[in-house]
Amino acid sequence: xxxxxxxxxxxxxxxxxxxxxxxxxxxxxxxxxxxxxxxxxxxxxxxxxxxxxxxxxxxxxxxxxxxxxxxxxxxxxxxxxxxxxxxxxxxxxxxxxxxxxxxxxxxxxxxxxxxxxxxxxxxxxxxxxxxxxxxxxxxxxxxxxxxxxxxxxxxxxxxxxxxxxxxxxxxxxxxxxxxxxxxxxxxxxxxxxxxxxxxxxxxxxxxxxxxxxxxxxxxxxxxxxxxxxxxxxxxxxxxxxxxxxxxxxxxxxxxxxxxxxxxxxxxxxxxxxxxxxx
Numbered sequence: 001x002x003x004x005x006x007x008x009x010x011x012x013x014x015x016x017x018x019x020x021x022x023x024x025x026x027x028x029x030x031x032x033x034x035x036x037x038x039x040x041x042x043x044x045x046x047x048x049x050x051x052x053x054x055x056x057x058x059x060x061x062x063x064x065x066x067x068x069x070x071x072x073x074x075x076x077x078x079x080x081x082x083x084x085x086x087x088x089x090x091x092x093x094x095x096x097x098x099x100x101x102x103x104x105x106x107x108x109x110x111x112x113x114x115x116x117x118x119x120x121x122x123x124x125x126x127x128x129x130x131x132x133x134x135x136x137x138x139x140x141x142x143x144x145x146x147x148x149x150x151x152x153x154x155x156x157x158x159x160x161x162x163x164x165x166x167x168x169x170x171x172x173x174x175x176x177x178x179x180x181x182x183x184x185x186x187x188x189x190x191x192x193x194x195x196x197x198x199x200x201x202x203x204x205x206x207x208x209x210x211x212x213x214x215x216x217x218x219x220x221x222x223x224x225x226x227x228x229x230x231x232x233x234x235x236x237x238x239x240x241x242x243x244x245x246x247x248x249x250x251x252x253x254x255x256x257x258x259x260x261x262x263x264x265x266x267x268x269x270x271x272x273x274x275x276x277x278x
Contacts, residue, residue, distance in 0.1 A: 026051040029061060145224065146234050152221045153241055159214050160248050162241075207269065211252050215272055218249055222278075249276050 033044065048058065077084075157163075221242075225235055253273045260266045 026053045026057075029065060031065075142228065145227065146232075149221060149224050149234075149238070152217060152224070153238060153245075156214060156217050156221065156245050157241065159210070159217070160245060162244060162248070207265070207272070208256065211249075211256060215249055215253070215276060218245055219275055246276060 033039075051058075053061075225238075225242075228235060230236075250273060253269060253276065257266055257269045257273065260269060
């Protein structure tokens, strides 16, 4: 038994046309696909998986598209060449304007530099003035502290009835409402009254009130003087007065210790004498 096949001319031609028409021919690549800001070549090729097209055909199509774009770019430049030349001619003379702007900027830079130098100079001047102000304030503070030491020295010498070898600080003359001057007499009288009230008080811890107050004042005076350099000219000038006061206080304390019979009070006096001797 034999099988036979027949191929008619017209019939076979119509069948081939029908088969070609049913094949999924790929559409041309769209240019818009390449214009995306986040275009990725790998993702683009993955999206072509449904195209019935060989890799060689795809390369050929991409190459032809690139050549077409290059040709269009050249044609665009050639078509607008006269416009490019006209644009260049309209920019003629811009160098002078740029130079003017550059010179203006240089002048502005010089002005800024001059202002900066003035500001720096003023800053240095202000810093120096602040430093001088701080130094003057410190000197004024030291002067006030030394003035207090001098006043306490005068007070102690008055209490101990010591004649100071130097002239005491004079009080400023101040007038009251009636025009009467307030001089040293007023200040001395007030100070004397205060001292008398302290001296007339009862004895504290068995120590005579007068001796107690004078030793306390002397210890305060030593504490104030210790806050300054011992080589300060003012303190060096007062060493003789301080030594004289110390000798008198030690003599009074020694006499009081000899007269004291109670042990606790005598120990207290010995402690005070030790503080005065330091």
